[in-house]
Amino acid sequence: xxxxxxxxxxxxxxxxxxxxxxxxxxxxxxxxxxxxxxxxxxxxxxxxxxxxxxxxxxxxxxxxxxxxxxxxxxxxxxxxxxxxxxxxxxxxxxxxxxxxxxxxxxxxxxxxxxxxxxxxxxxxxxxxxxxxxxxxxxxxxx
Amino acid sequence: xxxxxxxxxxxxxxxxxxxxxxxxxxxxxxxxxxxxxxxxxxxxxxxxxxxxxxxxxxxxxxxxxxxxxxxxxxxxxxxxxxxxxxxxxxxxxxxxxxxxxxxxxxx
Numbered sequence: 001x002x003x004x005x006x007x008x009x010x011x012x013x014x015x016x017x018x019x020x021x022x023x024x025x026x027x028x029x030x031x032x033x034x035x036x037x038x039x040x041x042x043x044x045x046x047x048x049x050x051x052x053x054x055x056x057x058x059x060x061x062x063x064x065x066x067x068x069x070x071x072x073x074x075x076x077x078x079x080x081x082x083x084x085x086x087x088x089x090x091x092x093x094x095x096x097x098x099x100x101x102x103x104x105x106x107x108x109x110x111x112x113x114x115x116x117x118x119x120x121x122x123x124x125x126x127x128x129x130x131x132x133x134x135x136x137x138x139x140x141x142x
Numbered sequence: 143x144x145x146x147x148x149x150x151x152x153x154x155x156x157x158x159x160x161x162x163x164x165x166x167x168x169x170x171x172x173x174x175x176x177x178x179x180x181x182x183x184x185x186x187x188x189x190x191x192x193x194x195x196x197x198x199x200x201x202x203x204x205x206x207x208x209x210x211x212x213x214x215x216x217x218x219x220x221x222x223x224x225x226x227x228x229x230x231x232x233x234x235x236x237x238x239x240x241x242x243x244x245x246x247x248x249x
Contacts, residue, residue, distance in 0.1 A: 009236040012156045016163030016229075022179045023167035077207050080175035081168050
């Protein structure tokens with residue numbers, strides 16, 4: 001493509017449309033990123049609250065989760081495009097996940113169901129749902 | 143006043159308009175990705191990006207992934223607004239070009 005052509009509106013719009021489509025196509029990996037974030041966050045809550053509620057193993061799980069999040073971040077940075085509003089999606093989903101776990105569902109489930117695997121699985125699924133909803137929404141858009 | 147006077151002179155060229163279109167769908171995109179997508183050379187893209195950056199439409203960030211240096215491009219808020227306005231004007235021009243003249247677009 002040369003940039004010395006006279007700017008014909010139809011040709012300009014067509015070229016821009018191709019560029020936008022290519023960017024969207026290169027952004028599809030982000031759906032998997034959000035899904036994996038949701039799965040990791042679900043697993044962290046179930047493992048630390050229901051499967052290993054006390055003991056040193058709990059801290060090993062937290063360290064493994066932190067490492068997995070860092071690796072996921074590296075994987076994300078290896079891509080050439082971060083889709084529009086991706087940073088906002090991650091921030092909002094993480095805030096909802098952590099907020100609902102820390103303030104609402106965590107204390108409630110701990111009080112009423114102690115270390116019940118079933119109840120913690122439900123709570124973890126609810127807290128991780130913003131990641132899954134964002135992934136579904138992004139998949140529909142792309 | 144003719145619609146062409148409403149076109150943004152910075153993103154008027156097809157290359158810069160395509161660069162902005164590519165960046166509109168992204169939070170950030172790597173320099174080389176934009177180069178390949180818009181089909182420009184490194185130096186040509188560099189020049190266009192400098193123009194867009196000076197206009198405040200694009201933000202350039204340098205980073206590193208592993209040992210590889212990376213340059214990220216992102217459309218700024220004013221760049222997004224300028225692109226949206228420019229796109230609307232272009233669409234109106236394209237519509238005028240394909241529909242019968244009604245005499246209202248004369249200079």
